[in-house]
Amino acid sequence: MSAAPPKRTWRKPPAIANPVLRYGLLGLTFGYLYWAVASLPFDWNRIVQGFPRAVRIFGNAIPPEFARSQLMITGFTESIQMAIIATLIGVALSVPVAVMAARTISPTPVYLLGRAIIILARSFHPVIVAIIFVKAVGFGALAGILTLIVYSLGFVGKLLAEAIEEVDYGQIEAIRASGAGYFKVLVYAVFPQILPRQVGLSIYQLDSNLRASAVVGVVGAGGIGGTLMNAFRRFDYDFALAILMVLIAIILVSEGISGRIRRGLT
Amino acid sequence: MTLGERERAEPYRWQRFTLAERLGRFLIYLVSAAIVFWALRTLDVFWPWVWSAPTEIADLFGRMTPPDLRRGDEILRAMLETIHIATLATFLSLFIALPTAYIAAQNTTPNGVTLWIGRFILVATRSVNTIIWALLFVAIFGPGVMAGILAIAFRSIGFTAKLMAEAIEEIDRKPVEAVVAAGGDKGKIVLYGIVPQVLPTFLAVTILRWDINIRESTVLGLVGAGGIGMILQGAIDTFQWQTAATILIAILIVVILGEVVSSALRKRVI
Amino acid sequence: MLRITDLTKRYGTGELVLKGLTLEIGGAGLTAIIGSSGAGKSTLLRCINRLVEPTSGSIVVDGVDVTGLRGRRLRHARRSIGMIFQGFNLIDRLSVMENVLSGRLGYVGFAQALTRRYPQADIDRAFTLLERVGLQDFVNTRADTLSGGQRQRVGVVRALMQDPKILLADEPTASLDPKTSQQIMSLTRELSEELSLPVLVNIHNVHQAKEFADRVVGLRYGTIIFDGAGSDLDDAALDRIYEGTAGRGDEHGDETVGADARGGTVASP
Structure with a gap:
């Protein structure tokens, strides 16, 4: 075998070689997700009320009614x-x-x-x-x-x-x-x-x-x-x-x- | 003696099918005809409406032209909202679909009980249509985009997880064997033996589902779960057919664009 | 280094594939296991690292009886047993380096495995071994773009990355052409000497067995019927090993057996 080789490092090469493109795409993705969530009209008050409602709805649904x-x-x-x-x-x-x-x-x-x-x-x-x-x-x-x-x-x-x-x-x-x-x-x-x-x-x-x-x-x-x-x-x-x-x-x-x-x- | 001159006592006979085959075919036709006859006879249809349907439909299209572009801004905003709903829902569904696929695949599921749970999630989420999920979530969280996102996400879980689980079950066993022989545990088998093999399929399935979800999210508004369907319903209810036409064209464009983007992306990942 | 005592194996309710095998492998050298298809060569090898579960008997590797081990202790035992496969068993979509480093999966933690951040010592070893087999220019090449011979060399390096006490090779050349097959065998032989590593090779090609092995073990119907130096493997011994077994199918499908195998042609599945 060859003499002790110089210390070499190895990192998995990134999937997208160009760093600008890589971080750009990443930024774009998160930017989009933020924009999408921020721009949608969520009615948080109503959504919070949903959890007790869900319990009530499922409570009413069980047992299922086959009479009709x-x-x-x-x-x-x-x-x-x-x-x-x-x-x-x-x-x-x-x-x-x-x-x-x-x-x-x-x-x-x-x-x-x-x-x-x-x-x-x-x-x-x-x-x-x-x-x-x-x-x-x-x-x-x-x-x-x-x-x-x-x-x-x-x-x-x-x-x-x-x-x-x-x-x-x-x-x-x-x-x-x-x-x-x-x-x-x-x-x-x-x-x-x-x-x-x-x-x-x-x-x-x-x-x-x-x-x-x-x-x-x-x-x-x-x-x-x-x-x-x-x-x-x-x-x-x-x-x-x-x-x-x-x-x-x-x-x-x-x-x-x-x-x-x-x-x-x- | 040439071919044409040959004499025979009887003429040649040729039939495409034997008697048994013909009887079998006849039976299939008969049963099909009977089913159709039953369906037509007992179906609650007011026949004069059927005959006037072409005129009515033509009349409707007449009222739709020319499309009215005045509410363009509003339609554009609603269209964006629709795409957001589809994208966020697809993203959200992955968090449940991935573990579901893991436990629903025979070769990765920890035990029989988890396999059964996984299969149940697949069937339950896939068999209930988006619009029915939307009805449920509107009842729970009230009208709005939250119900829409959850409806799309839930319907997606079964679809994505089923295809992903099939991909996991179809992997090549050899790399897995190599990782086992090197002393790797379950986590590393997944990381090195399974993930590299199924990743392209996972991406392709996710993109495909995103494409389908764009189409699906156009109807959420009809039951109050956000997106373009809301203003479509509004336009139809107030007989603004020219605005409705604009909305339909907008949907057509977005759906076709979604399909183009999705097929281009899928070609890249495979 | 390896001591197998009274090993038996039965698949399901079928007949015994291994019938009370006893075999001892010393500290170094290349041992070839020959025998016709269905003789139990592959089963024997896979019992040693428990890819196949033995029915009874004991297998002691480096002082540890592997037959009773489970979970973490079994994985630790497997680390010291390197394996080279007939079908290479590389992870196709990963790079050569990732495949090579996957030989360290028994040593590193989950997070390291996930992020591909292996200790510097592993990386040094990987580069050294890749240079040794002439693959230093393919570090970041995807494994599925390599040729068969290159792929098997990656397989060899991966097995050596485990820092094994013993190396198993299950028909390592059966998927290769004659020339590459010869290269892989001599590489294995050289590495065995350089690292003073005992190597156990299942092989179909009797010529290669005689050429490269210090010791040849002949298997027939799950029983050892020959054990000696390659030079002692005469026609009489070969007849006993291969006689009347032509045409038996085995786990690798129908390979050429009997006279052809003795003639030294490369049997390819």
């Missing part, structure tokens, strides 16, 4: 129906939109239109879409269904468009070489390749719609969400807890079923 089960069954049935109908229509509509929004098989103007529809449908939270539909078509399940259709269209449309963009192009060429036109190419070369994905997505979307259908009711678009909202408004916390427990149970069951079916598909 008829109301609950009606609400959940409506949610499930909304989810099923919206999934059916939404998934059906998402196919043409996805074809439009697939860069590989659509001309640019059509592609841009397809993308715009998907971005528009995805960017708004279902509750915002719901509140607009409630104003346009009135309270009830119809507004909820329309909301969930938009929601399905955005999600399934986006993933399906990506699936179409990733299809094996050789198959398209083969069908095209046999003299097939645009729609025959779609039916013979594109759809068979995306079908498994499409079925999986549809089942996933049914599950998602079921979850979403529970919240659009909060703004009056039908389903169990309305029942839950009313329970909160009337301070029936025991009934609200009962609804929440059933809701979680239903979500878990539907997630389990949907997961199992989708695993079986692939």
Whole structure:
């Protein structure tokens, strides 16, 4: 071995080598956090009162009250129906939109239109879409269904468009070489390749719609969400807890079923 | 003899599916149709409204144009508030999500009881939607941003912690083995065997959740939990549809910007 | 330095992988353990630092029986047993220096480990060893950007950082190409002499075993059936060690065994 080396030190090199940038970013982060907290209108008096209120609310909520089960069954049935109908229509509509929004098989103007529809449908939270539909078509399940259709269209449309963009192009060429036109190419070369994905997505979307259908009711678009909202408004916390427990149970069951079916598909 | 001239007693038959396959498919279609029929028949829908819906929606869009920009300042402030809520909530949720992920991952959890607690937190926070959490926190802390931040944070815990726990469970065991062989205890196994492997995933998940949270925090105001939703609700309730249109456009811009920033950041950390 | 008495190991309810092994390793020199796949070589090595829990028997390292140890005392015992792995087992996303210093994890506190502020003596030792293996220019390089041979040299340095009383090497060359494999073996051999450190190497390549080892131990079905100098390892002994074992799978998957292993080809998984 070599002679005793001179004393050397080692420190882990910082993740950002430039010290100005490093401390600048750090300062910026803390500056932002301070600004965000300082600029938000916290009502500290009211927040402090919250702790005894929380105790009272949870005290009222336990034990949960299942006596009004008829109301609950009606609400959940409506949610499930909304989810099923919206999934059916939404998934059906998402196919043409996805074809439009697939860069590989659509001309640019059509592609841009397809993308715009998907971005528009995805960017708004279902509750915002719901509140607009409630104003346009009135309270009830119809507004909820329309909301969930938009929601399905955005999600399934986006993933399906990506699936179409990733299809094996050789198959398209083969069908095209046999003299097939645009729609025959779609039916013979594109759809068979995306079908498994499409079925999986549809089942996933049914599950998602079921979850979403529970919240659009909060703004009056039908389903169990309305029942839950009313329970909160009337301070029936025991009934609200009962609804929440059933809701979680239903979500878990539907997630389990949907997961199992989708695993079986692939 | 060429291909076309071959003679046969019977013509060729070809069918895409066998009889059993066709029956199976038919059954699936039948059950699906029955479910849809049931859903349509018993659903409480006033059908004339359905037929007039396109007109109504078109009419609404007509009333929204042109967007009214006069309350731009107020909208901008509310939009900033919305982003603040999303960011602070994401930040806050990490403090609970990290330990939750630690106890919810099978290979790091101290014992069966903690694993069960971890799994319970995952399910409970993830299954309750943001808007429902907001209802609860508005009831407790009164209307305002505090309820909004807590609602977003609670919903985030389950999502982030679940993905983080999965990342912990999928680590490569080899570095862990090396730290054990060197005489490292649990804390050092975590520091050297686990953290370096899961850190990129943790960052990516946090950024992804921040992006989702921006979208989620736009609706908090509809139940009184702060952010842009408050003035959207106000505009809609007072039939100021042109202002509502401006707010919707503002939301659209912020959400798309959030997505762009988030995907750029995620590409950098992985 | 190491005394193993009546060691047995059974995985679950399966058959015995180690059948009452007794083995003593002296103060220095390189001992090679050979045997076909499934003979229990890896299990034997991993029992010594308790990465694998022995079923019965005793293992005394430097005067300490490690079989009954738990918690802190087990970790302290592990510090004096360095280990080199077949798959290198480096922390990919950390730098070479952090990987090397991770050999000191049994000695430093949590805060030091977290902040990477290791004692100056550790850092000096790390630099000396990195220079010794020719990696002084890669101190702050990420481990996953190194070549296989470089990675294994980091593995060797990390094990030596522990200041071990004995070094275990579990198929240290099985993931390397023949040339690099030869380099790693001679490096291990040289370091063993320089530091007068006893080294126990599981090895698949009989040629290398004969070339580098002072002593060769032949294992078959969990029993020692050969123990002697590399020069005594004749064809008759090899036949006894490898006979009729071809095709048995073991914990490393299907490696080339039997005649091929005797022929000295590098078995790669």
